Amino acid sequence: MHRTALILAYLFICVNCFSQQYPFVHYTPREGLVNNRARFIFQDSKGKLYIATYGGLSVYDGSRFMNYATNNGLAVDLVNDVVEMGEDSIWVLTNANKINYLIRGRLKEFHPADNFTPLTNQLLKCSNGYYYAIADDGFFRLEHKRFIKIEFPGLAKQLAKTFFQAAEIDNKLYILSNPDYKLAASNLLVFDLSRNKLLACDTNIKADQLFRLSAHELWVSTAKGLYFLDVKSNDVNPIQLRPIPDSWHVPKEPPKFILRDRQNSTWVATGKGVYKIAKTGQTTFFTTENGLPTKAQTSIFEDYENNIWFTNDLTGVCKLANSQLAYYPVLKPGHTPTDIFIRPSSDSVWMYDDFHRRVTLLRPDGQTEEWTNPNESLPYAQFVSANGQWLLSGKSIFRWNAVPNSKHYSLTLFYKDSLNPIGFISAITDGTGNLIIVSDKLVVVTANKILSEPVHYMADQVAVDKLNHIWVATRSDQLYCFEISGTANEPKLSLLRTFDKVVRGSPRSIVADQAGNVWIGTRDEGLYCVHFDGLNLRSWKQLTTVNGLSANFVNYLFCDKDNNIWACTPSGLDKIKIDNDHFLVENITKSNNLYLSILKIQETKQGNFWILTTAGIVTYSSLPQRTNDWKPRLAFSDVVISNAEQTAIPATHELSHNQNNLSFQLSAPTYIDEKQTRFSYLLEGIGNKNWSTPSTDASINFVNLPAGEYTLRAKAIFLHGLYPDIESSYSFTILPPWWQTWWFKLLVSIVVLGLALLGLRFYINRKLALQRVVLEKRRAIEQERTRIATDMHDDLGAGLSQIKFLSETIGLKKQQHLPIEEEISDIRTFSVEMIDKMGEIVWALN
CATH class of the missing domain: 1.10.287 (Helix Hairpins)
Structure with a gap:
């Protein structure tokens, strides 16, 4: 976490950011949320999210929203609390004297033994094993399916009512009450759970909210400011509040919500925005200027995968899915990078601004240097740092030099190819620092000498493999392999082999990985991985949007030091991993709600990525995001008979012959790039042994199934590779009609x-x-x-x-x-x- 903070601080200093955008993913009624006025989020043991709103309850499993409101049987639309009472029993406490519960996705009503239900604002399970209801009607303990009211002897009757929030700390329950909601602030009560006794009631604190940050840490927001509960509090003085020290870097604005995440960062929602205060004291401020949909949040929630969720009463819900990624539409005023370059094993970032003829160097120590040349106008120029610095533009190659004691640079023409009809398109360096350029020919600058070989057609990118072989794929579907041989004084560029029509689709990009494979991106056929034995073609595999690519047009390819392939497309950036001959595709930008056309990507020595887009710069840290071991489970969240009304399948899983139209809904809750989850199924019992084509559709429908015994096997595939494939099965029987039963057949036979x-x-x-x-x-x-x-x-x-x-x-x-x-x-x-x-x-x- 400390390393992440240093990296983010470095990025912040380097770019002098005025307009950094964070990757918030939004969930509104357009995406299926029941209502835009969201209050809080609850996550059950299976990973499903329950979003309480002023207009009902939404259940989200990563694939779809299931909504419940008064027209579905909910008592009222305003949801006060959601509690998991059992393996498949979720209580929904609304702002009414009724309690609903969800079992197997069906909404029902709970009836206490004495038919009395308090209007409950909060229901919490305490360390003594009992559930306590914090209600407008008083303070209750749930026992034997009835709410037992707990009286507070000695407390004035007008104070012992209208309880709306509570938190347990060290076997004591701290409760806020505001009798009939007539006070400007609330009273604070302390109840001893072990002795079933009220210890104190303070009417002078004027509390607003309680924030339980951990099992032994409680913060109290009051009219005078924010306080924390002293752990030395005792029975004699159970309420000892201390002001939050300035050294904790907590903002002075009145908090709307406070959360402590698993990385020990404190999130504080205020009316101006959200503050993230790291354990080191570093503060990040989220507001509408950097991606937050609205400044005021009603709650902050951290799910099992460490994603941070925000609810508000204007736009619904948003998720900060990836704190590793940051987007800068403008690095700083007057800077518009058109090319980036990072030398292998370097942390310095070179940027070229074609519009302002500016070269910028971001050094690893945070220092920035800039050079301009107002006299030179080089359209579509590229900057390369090889054995020296170079600038390519059109048909010319220039040496780039910083003018001493000034902020300007000079250019010296090194080579010009007047016969080149298209100009130089792409350039890289090989393992020895040679400059390698491609257009309709391959040009190598080595030892101040020019070597060239024709490739007979336009090529957009050039690659160098681990053997220092040079690979070029032209738009005419030809693949060339070259090598630089000879001596240092007499170098020679030789063509080793030509491959015709290895791939189709007009190649636009190429890269070689560390295993000797050559990856070729095409105009409209996706991405090819070509395997070689030496220079002999062994096999190839193809990836397209069906396999998870953002687009089939791959305009730039890059291989990082961990042998991951990065594919730049007009629709976003994809990261491809190879795992036991399987390709795992992670949509880096799309999954973070960034829909950008990606032009180029480079990697620093520390493993940080700089990504050039048509609308700014994206930075990405490769440090792992998840720190817990939670994994999603595949379940059949809803199984219904769809012949007429949507009727749940009985517990016996036995159906009559005319109940043979079935609908299954799969659920594999994960919220890290949930759109990358694919579902496949196989129905055993009908003679089919082939799995269905993986799809994002989590629903499975069968029509007119004949009588028989069936087992539906389902599989969830996570293309981003964070989780292994998981399977689940569901067995059911469709009974034959009476005229096809064994007894009827026996009777007829007799x-x-x-x-x-x-x-x-x-x-x-x-x-x-x-x-x-x-x-x-x-x-x-x-x-x-x-x-x-x-x-x-x-x-x-x-x-x-x-x-x-x-x-x-x-x-x-x-x-x-x-x-x-x-x-x-x-x-x-x-x-x-x-x-x-x-x-x-x-x-x-x-």
């Missing part, structure tokens, strides 16, 4: 089986009956055939026997020559009879 058996039985019986009929018919036919056969046998046998007998008779008579006509006639008769009988038999058979 019925179908029974019907099948009945049908089979009927079929078999029918078939048997038919077979029986057929058999009976066959039997009747056989019997008829037998009868017919018997009749035929009898009739034919008898007829044939008669015919045989008559034939034998005819034979005997013929031997005896007797007449045979009678026998022949009988044979004829018998034959006719036999024929007739045969016809009858055939007819019977048919």
Whole structure:
């Protein structure tokens, strides 16, 4: 912290700042706040912020605002206090004789056992384990779901009412009361929590507010000034107040709010602005001139990530997200830097002002030197400090020299390329101090000699890697690698290799990192990281706005000493870290509510960054901001059935078949660049094994989910890299309709089986009956055939026997020559009879 103070003091002295702007992020009704008149902020154990206003309550989780007002069930819109009573139970105490509470995001009303609720201004949990209500109706202890009033024997009745604020110090409760709000200032009471006894009531202090800065430190604002409670106070004299010493650097204005942060800095809100008093005594003043939306604040709050929040009753809420960053629209009157340059391993900052032809040197000891040259007019000039100082303008390279004993500088033409159609665009120094310049050719100034090689098209930036190889990417998508070889007296610039179409998108910037990768920024395709094995291309990866870049147009690149890549874009500055082959993108300016076009960035030896923009200078300290170990947790903050009204999913997580349109709201509360949080999900149970594309949208919606058992896995990804990815899951079941349940299917199966058996039985019986009929018919036919056969046998046998007998008779008579006509006639008769009988038999058979 001491080092940070020294750095900030150095920056302040260096720039002689008249208009420093701090990166405040604003939250107003436009962003979703319920009301612009904010009173205070509370943060629960999960990290959510509860913003109490005069027009309701807003709950902010970094992704969205959930608002509660009278139309949502809140008793009244004026919120007096917010208290966390359990894991998922937040009490909201409004300016009414009612208490609301939030459970799983649903607003409900608390009903005491005796149905009595005091109008509570503050509810606080004390060291004895009880909750005490500081109320207009008196002083109460919450016990067994009822408010028990604590009487003060010996205290006049008119003094024992209208309590509005309290603070506990060393097992004693210091309470402010203003009977019926008729007094100009309040009385101060002291209540002993261990003995349940009133120790004192002072009506002469004329107190305004209490400020509990730590467990053993209480400040009291009175009509006479600001005092602190002496820790030597005892039962005999429990109220011993001492004036705040001047050595504490506390302003004399009446305080509106006081906060002690985790770095032991004291924040004092007054009617003129906010003072930050560091432990060292250094004071920083925040007001409307340097970014604070309004001078008067209603409260100051520090969240788990050490962000400082301010509430006011005009514009809502603002956050000082990053005290490492400062913005200077104007360094000082008459100074408009158009170029900055810092030599590697140096803390001196060179600035060139093209409009006023001024060169400024900011030294590490805080001293500033300036030189001007009113006779020279060099448009679009760049300043470079290599082996000497140089100024580039158009097609010319000048040596820059400070004129001794004066505040002027002189320029000596060193080299002019008359055939250069575009002029020199960018210049850097290599590891040996050589000056390297690029345009449509590469020019190296070494040992007062000029070396050059064509690159055949316009290039905007040049880079030098750890092997002192020179890399140039042209707008025609070609990549060149050069090296300086030879001797000191006979240096040589050689082309090592050319790569065609390595990237696309018309390169505009290039830098080489310490791992040997070459980064190329393009006009409209984002940023490429190209990996090499020696001079052989191995692979490449691309980053765009989808991965978190502020814009796909990267006009300048820089690699710091920690191997982070800084991308300058027209929409802001991005910091890219490489973590196990993953790229983590942090939006430095956008996350701090600075929307600037970034031109260039340079780093000092101490690790401080100077950033040139089209609208001033930004300074950034690389010192870590967070000092605690708090990490966000991913949770399903709201899960509803969205078929009709937004109905919460039951605790069993079982839904009917027609409750299959679901909406899930994710929450991963973090307020350090919360717009850099991405959410992804995977629904197990539908056969999909791919995670969704990471998005800033924290809501997940499903429509017409079929019956089944599901597990929704969600992931929060923090592109700035401050936290690892976190996951959470939510399991639920959509029950099938009754006609798809197992018992219904079993019943239907039994019925179908029974019907099948009945049908089979009927079929078999029918078939048997038919077979029986057929058999009976066959039997009747056989019997008829037998009868017919018997009749035929009898009739034919008898007829044939008669015919045989008559034939034998005819034979005997013929031997005896007797007449045979009678026998022949009988044979004829018998034959006719036999024929007739045969016809009858055939007819019977048919």
